[in-house]
Structure formats: C-alpha cells, structure tokens
Amino acid sequence: MTSxxxxxxxxxxxxxxxxxxxxxxxLQASRRGLTLEQINTLTRYGVVDxxxxxxxxFKPRGAVxxxxxxxxxxxxxxxxxxxxxxxxxxxxEANQRQWSSAVDIPWExxxxxxxxxxxxxxxxxxxxxxxxxxxxxxxxxxxxxxxxDHFESQLFLGTQIMDESRHLDVxxxxxxxxxxxxxxxxxxxxxxxxxxxxxxxxxxxxxxGEGFVQTxxxxxxxxxQNEAEKKIFRLAAQDESRHLAFGVTHMKYVxxxxxxxxxxxxxxxxxxxGALAQSQQASLTTNPTTGEALAILAGGGxxxxxxxxxxxxxxxxxxxxxxxxRLEVIGLGxxxxxxxxxxxxxxxxxx
Amino acid sequence: xxxxxxxxxxxxxxGWSEETIARIEASPLKDVTVANIAMMRxxxxxxxxxxxxxxxxxxxxxxxxxxxxxxxxxxxxxxxxSERGLLLKDINIGTYGQxxxxxxxxxxxPRGAHPxxxxxxxxxxxxxxxxxxxxxxxxxxxxxxxxxRWAPATELDWNEGLAExxxxxxxxxxxxxxxxxxxxxxxxxxxxxxxxxxxxGFHDVKLFLGTQIYDAGHKVEALRKRALANGxxxxxxxxxxxxxxxxxxxxxxxxITAVDVVYKSYELTLFEAYGDFAKTEVERKLxxxxxxxxxxxxxxxxxxxxxxxxxxxxxxxxxxxWLGRAEAALSIELxxxxxxxxxxxxxxxxxxxRIQAGxxxxxxxxxxxxxxxxxxxxxxxxxxxPQVSPHLVAIAENPLAV
Numbered sequence: 001m002t003s004x005x006x007x008x009x010x011x012x013x014x015x016x017x018x019x020x021x022x023x024x025x026x027l028q029a030s031r032r033g034l035t036l037e038q039i040n041t042l043t044r045y046g047v048v049d050x051x052x053x054x055x056x057x058f059k060p061r062g063a064v065x066x067x068x069x070x071x072x073x074x075x076x077x078x079x080x081x082x083x084x085x086x087x088x089x090x091x092x093e094a095n096q097r098q099w100s101s102a103v104d105i106p107w108e109x110x111x112x113x114x115x116x117x118x119x120x121x122x123x124x125x126x127x128x129x130x131x132x133x134x135x136x137x138x139x140x141x142x143x144x145x146x147x148x149d150h151f152e153s154q155l156f157l158g159t160q161i162m163d164e165s166r167h168l169d170v171x172x173x174x175x176x177x178x179x180x181x182x183x184x185x186x187x188x189x190x191x192x193x194x195x196x197x198x199x200x201x202x203x204x205x206x207x208x209g210e211g212f213v214q215t216x217x218x219x220x221x222x223x224x225q226n227e228a229e230k231k232i233f234r235l236a237a238q239d240e241s242r243h244l245a246f247g248v249t250h251m252k253y254v255x256x257x258x259x260x261x262x263x264x265x266x267x268x269x270x271x272x273x274g275a276l277a278q279s280q281q282a283s284l285t286t287n288p289t290t291g292e293a294l295a296i297l298a299g300g301g302x303x304x305x306x307x308x309x310x311x312x313x314x315x316x317x318x319x320x321x322x323x324x325x326r327l328e329v330i331g332l333g334x335x336x337x338x339x340x341x342x343x344x345x346x347x348x349x350x351x
Numbered sequence: 352x353x354x355x356x357x358x359x360x361x362x363x364x365x366g367w368s369e370e371t372i373a374r375i376e377a378s379p380l381k382d383v384t385v386a387n388i389a390m391m392r393x394x395x396x397x398x399x400x401x402x403x404x405x406x407x408x409x410x411x412x413x414x415x416x417x418x419x420x421x422x423x424x425x426x427x428x429x430x431x432x433s434e435r436g437l438l439l440k441d442i443n444i445g446t447y448g449q450x451x452x453x454x455x456x457x458x459x460x461p462r463g464a465h466p467x468x469x470x471x472x473x474x475x476x477x478x479x480x481x482x483x484x485x486x487x488x489x490x491x492x493x494x495x496x497x498x499x500r501w502a503p504a505t506e507l508d509w510n511e512g513l514a515e516x517x518x519x520x521x522x523x524x525x526x527x528x529x530x531x532x533x534x535x536x537x538x539x540x541x542x543x544x545x546x547x548x549x550x551x552g553f554h555d556v557k558l559f560l561g562t563q564i565y566d567a568g569h570k571v572e573a574l575r576k577r578a579l580a581n582g583x584x585x586x587x588x589x590x591x592x593x594x595x596x597x598x599x600x601x602x603x604x605x606x607i608t609a610v611d612v613v614y615k616s617y618e619l620t621l622f623e624a625y626g627d628f629a630k631t632e633v634e635r636k637l638x639x640x641x642x643x644x645x646x647x648x649x650x651x652x653x654x655x656x657x658x659x660x661x662x663x664x665x666x667x668x669x670x671x672x673w674l675g676r677a678e679a680a681l682s683i684e685l686x687x688x689x690x691x692x693x694x695x696x697x698x699x700x701x702x703x704x705r706i707q708a709g710x711x712x713x714x715x716x717x718x719x720x721x722x723x724x725x726x727x728x729x730x731x732x733x734x735x736x737p738q739v740s741p742h743l744v745a746i747a748e749n750p751l752a753v
Contacts, residue, residue, distance in 0.1 A: 012751070014693055017522050024579040025579070034580060039575065042579055062585045092504055108432075130551075143544070154539065162561055162564070181426045185459070305415065
C-alpha cells in the first residue's frame with residue numbers, strides 16, 4: 001500500500017495513516033460466514049502472543065494505543081485467568097442459535113393440565129426464572145475484568161447474558177400462560193454471587209451449576225407435558241451446552257497452562273459439591289419443593305410420583321456421571337476419589 | 352389421623368367417597384398433605400392411586416407435602432399471545448405486571464412471587480427504587496431487540512459486498528471501525544457491570560440491558576471484522592476520555608445519561624449518516640444494522656430520563672448535572688482524538704486533494720449530531736440548548752476545533 005499524499009491543512013495530522021500495524025487481508029468467508037477464528041489468523045491481531053495482556057488500557061488488540069489513554073485498574077493480566085480455546089467458536093455459535101420465546105415456542109400446544117401437573121410445572125418455572133438471571137448477573141460482573149487483549153471471552157459472556165435473559169423470560173412466560181402462576185420463591189442461587197474470581201465463577205456456575213441444569217434440560221422429554229415445554233427445554237439445553245463448554249474449556253486451559261492451580265480448582269469444587277450434596281436447598285433435584293415438582297412431572301401425576309422419583313434418581317445419576325466425565329476432560333480425573341460423598345454415591349463404577 | 356373439618360369439606364366437594372376419606376384417615380398421611388391434594392382438586396380415582404403408593408411405602412411417601420400449592424401469589428393467570436407472539440407485555444398482567452415504586456425483597460424473588468420466609472438469602476442488589484432504572488415500554492424494547500437480532504458473520508456479504516478501495520480510504524474506514532469497535536468493548540463492560548445491582552422487581556430492565564450488552568458485542572465483532580477483512584488493518588485506539596464519564600458514573604441514571612443519551616445520540620447520527628458515504632455494500636448494511644441497535648438503546652435512555660425527571664425529587668437538577676459531565680467527556684474525546692475527525696473528513700472527501708470539502712461536510716455532520724442530541728433532550732422536556740457544552744457547540748461550528 002503506498003503512502004498517502006501529504007496535505008498541509010492546519011489542524012490535521014493524519015498520522016494514523018502511517019501506523020505500524022499489520023495490514024489486514026482479503027479474507028474469504030467460509031460457509032459459516034466470516035468468523036472470529038478467521039480474522040485471528042492475522043498474526044498481530046490473533047491472540048497467540050498474548051499470554052500476558054498489555055497495558056491496562058481499553059485498546060482493541062492489535063490497534064495502536066493512544067499514549068494519553070487513561071488506565072483501567074480492574075483487569076486480569078494473565079490469559080489463563082479468563083481464556084477458553086473455544087470462546088470464539090462458542091461466540092459465533094451463540095450468534096447463530098439465538099431464538100425468540102415470543103415466536104419460536106408453540107405456545108398454542110399448551111392445553112389445560114390437571115392442577116398437580118400445572119402447579120408442578122409452575123414450581124419448576126418459578127425456580128428457573130429465579131435463578132437464570134443470577135447466571136447473567138455474575139458473568140456481567142466479571143466482563144469488566146477481561147482485558148481487551150482477551151476480548152473473545154468477554155464477547156462470549158455477553159452472549160451468555162443474552163441467553164439467560166431469554167431463559168428468565170421463557171420460564172416466566174410458561175408459569176403465566178396456563179392458569180397457574182408463581183409459587184413462593186426459595187433460596188435460588190444467591191450463594192453464587194459470593195464468588196470472587198473468574199475461574200471460581202466458571203467452576204461453580206458453568207461447570208457445576210449449568211452442567212447439572214443442562215443434564216436436566218436434556219432430559220426435558222421426561223418432564224415436558226406438551227410440545228411447547230419440550231421445545232423450551234431443548235432450546236434452553238442448547239444454550240446451556242455452550243455455557244458449560246466454556247466452563248470446561250476454560251478450566252482445561254488453566255490445567256494445561258498453569259497446572260500448579262490444580263488444588264485451587266479442587267478447592268472450588270470441594271465447596272460447591274459440599275453445598276450440593278449436603279444442603280437439600282442447594283440443588284434442583286434434591287430441593288424438597290422442586291424435587292417433588294420434578295417427580296410429579298416425570299411420573300405424570302401424584303399417583304405416579306414413585307416412578308417420578310425413580311426417574312429423578314436416574315437424572316441425578318446422569319448429572320453426576322456427566323459431571324465426572326467433564327472433570328476428566330478438564331484433567332481433574334482424580335476428583336472421583338475426592339468428590340463429596342453425597343454425589344460420589346451416584347458415580348458409575350470405573351470399568 | 353383425623354382430617355380437619357376444612358379438609359373433609361373440600362374432599363367431599365370433590366366427590367371423594369366416605370370410604371376414601373376413611374382410608375386416608377387410616378393412613379400415615381398428614382392432614383396438611385391431604386389438604387394440599389384437595390387444593391389441587393385431584394379426583395378420587397387418582398387419590399386412590401396415591402393411597403396405593405402410601406400403602407407400598409408408608410415410610411417415605413407420607414413425608415411428601417406438596418406445599419408448593421400454598422403459594423401466596425396470584426393464581427389462574429392465563430396470558431394470551433398477541434399477533435407478534437407471546438410477548439413480555441402479554442404476561443405483565445395482574446400482580447405480575449405491577450411494578451412497584453420500591454422493590455421490597457433483597458433476594459432473587461421474581462416479581463409476582465413471594466419469598467419463602469424460611470428460605471431467604473439477601474443478595475448483592477442495591478437498586479430497589481423504580482425511579483432509578485425504569486422506562487415505560489422497556490419490555491417492548493426487549494422484545495424488539497430479540498426480533499431484530501442479527502449475526503455479523505453471516506448476514507453481511509463479506510465475499511461479494513467488499514471492494515478494493517484506495518489505500519487511504521480503506522485506512523479511513525478501518526480507523527473508524529477501530530474506534531467504534533473499541534467503544535463497543537467498553538460499552539459492553541460498563542452495562543454488564545451495572546446489571547448485578549438492579550433488584551429483581553425490575554427484571555424487564557435487566558432483560559433489556561442484556562440485549563444491549565449483546566448488541567455491543569456485535570459492534571465489537573463486526574467492526575473488527577470489517578477492519579481486518581479488506582486489506583486495511585486496525586488503526587489508532589480511542590483516546591478513552593469518554594469512558595471516564597461512563598466508569599465515573601456514581602449512579603445508574605448517570606451512567607445511562609452518559610452512554611445511552613449523550614454518547615448514543617452522537618453515535619446514532621453518525622451511523623445513520625454513514626449510508627451516504629459508505630464505500631461498500633458491507634458498510635452500508637453494517638452501519639444500517641448498527642444504527643437500528645443504537646436507536647433502541649437511545650430510546651431506552653430517553654424514556655428512562657423521562658421517567659427519572661418526572662419521578663425523582665431532584666430529577667431535573669441531577670440530570671442537568673450529569674449531562675454536563677457526560678458532554679464534557681464526549682467533547683474531550685471528539686476534540687483531542689483527531690483520528691476520528693480526520694478519518695471522517697477523508698471519507699467525506701473521497702481523497703486527500705478534496706479534503707477541504709470533506710472538512711466542510713464533517714462540519715455538517717457535527718452540526719447534525721448536536722442538533723439531534725438537543726432534539727432528544729427536547730423530547731424529554733429538557734431545554735439543553737442554553738447550557739450545552741460550549742465545546743460541543745464549537746465543534747459544530749468548526750469541526751477541527753480543539
């Protein structure tokens with residue numbers, strides 16, 4: 001590219017025309033469109049050389065900093081503190097898989113249900129509408145702390161906030177569309193707001209919390225009473241899968257690049273598993289109120305609640321075993337022996 | 352166990368036979384559980400099926416309570432979808448739609464529900480007053496955002512919609528893209544930071560902010576892609592003086608004043624005008640989509656200010672103060688960040704030889720930005736013209752003013 005012609009006009013500078021930045025390229029969009037991964041192949045703009053973030057200013061990665069820029073104190077410097085190798089992919093996938101609770105759910109398929117089933121569903125939906133936005137509030141807090149050099153993680157968290165907005169909305173709509181209403185709100189997920197670190201947040205929220213909920217949603221066929229509910233659970237499960245994947249891949253990145261943090265990760269899980277295993281209030285499936293509701297839905301009525309509880313047990317088993325599998329992927333396979341007893345009892349024996 | 356008179360009355364009204372009632376009383380079930388079953392209007396045949404379970408497992412089944420039926424919330428709600436589907440406004444009915452002036456619960460109790468007194472954990476929220484966050488129709492703005500969602504990777508024709516541009520013009524486009532991508536990054540951060548303090552009575556506002564956070568991410572992504580996809584590259588980063596008004600905001604309304612009113616008005620005017628000087632189809636469509644998002648954000652800002660000045664005892668005074676701070680920060684950014692004005696002037700001019708014409712056109716843009724901004728505040732009932740930042744006025748008169 002040739003240098004631009006210099007024009008002597010008072011008050012103009014044009015130094016930005018001659019910056020020492022890498023030239024872009026004529027990129028061809030693939031069948032998935034023009035993705036973040038593609039633009040990251042340009043050396044200076046990619047994230048490969050940014051294990052340590054640059055100066056604490058709000059400068060897009062690869063741009064030239066304005067030397068006058070004010071600093072911003074609260075940002076992680078180490079890539080391992082916030083990164084996921086799948087952040088770009090998950091971000092793009094999130095964009096493609098957005099849905100609308102207003103028009104994508106076949107609300108007309110919801111017909112009047114017997115009161116036990118309707119109120120069981122309303123109980124579940126009250127709990128879900130209560131906790132879903134905690135999963136929006138919490139990533140929101142940590143987005144500020146992601147350095148611009150690792151912005152892809154921030155972008156992904158932005159899609160999570162959008163997803164959780166939609167979840168609060170859809171479960172609230174379900175509770176109010178078929179003659180029921182909300183039930184009294186229990187403990188919810190306030191305890192998650194006590195976290196103080198990005199990785200801690202990911203371990204407790206993405207890996208444990210959303211992992212367990214995702215398993216439940218994927219078993220939505222067991223509890224849904226109509227096509228609308230099946231679709232709600234299917235779409236919500238799809239969203240939760242992305243959040244969970246971020247959690248797994250972030251923690252894996254930590255293990256791969258900072259293996260000395262292994263005991264720290266175990267400690268976060270010690271605390272959260274302990275809460276899930278011991279406190280009946282902590283878990284959707286063991287909480288007395290939501291547990292009864294789920295069992296009624298899974299069994300198909302109070303007179304089949306025993307079958308419902310049997311299915312709930314299967315659900316719990318699957319939750320714990322899928323959680324164990326994710327731990328193995330992360331590199332925490334030794335968690336099997338360290339898992340809280342209340343969860344470990346559900347583990348399948350090792351072959 | 353003797354069922355209470357009330358429970359027996361309900362049972363008989365439901366048609367449960369005396370035989371079934373006797374069987375219940377002979378079982379280990381508690382009256383409260385049976386009362387709850389009766390509240391759920393379970394027919395006799397199904398009650399007998401439940402009693403069979405009790406017989407099979409007399410240790411565990413009687414411990415079930417079904418207390419969820421004792422909700423204190425409004426019952427019998429049947430929201431109906433409108434033409435545009437089942438919208439938030441369609442479920443904002445009865446007590447579920449009554450947004451109180453002060454939200455009384457410190458936990459995550461959803462609006463319309465009541466907290467269980469034995470399971471109550473205060474959270475980190477500290478915004479409990481409607482006046483601090485509300486905007487009429489914010490639920491509709493949320494649904495508009497969902498309806499108008501777009502994906503930069505696939506909705507822009509990156510392969511056919513770009514063209515080789517003269518080097519300096521490409522650089523100018525990329526410079527603008529760098530700046531506004533940078534602004535988007537910080538916009539996303541600051542809005543996300545303010546989500547948590549907002550209590551759950553105002554979930555409609557939280558939902559809307561969620562969409563703006565998502566939109567800001569698109570701005571970051573799409574403009575970065577534009578800068579890197581056509582042979583240009585990123586340019587000079589923003590100065591960042593603007594963000595001091597955003598991060599320095601001590602109240603939510605102050606932050607919204609700075610981001611969604613002062614800044615957004617200027618951003619929207621620019622994005623809307625971009626179509627007139629866009630050099631490629633990608634930019635034409637990109638800035639049109641960004642403008643649609645910005646319009647929604649500005650609409651929230653405007654409506655929130657309207658609510659705030661009408662309902663806060665110091666609404667007018669506070670807003671005037673905050674407008675002053677936000678205008679000062681914006682004017683510093685515009686005056687001292689020469690890259691933006693020069694890139695715009697060059698784009699307007701088409702080439703360096705005609706830069707003077709570009710500067711004149713830039714002046715018209717700055718004039719329009721100021722005019723549009725004053726107009727937004729006129730709609731709120733704020734006559735800002737006498738007090739607007741003299742530096743913004745100076746820039747409108749001379750776009751190169753420092």
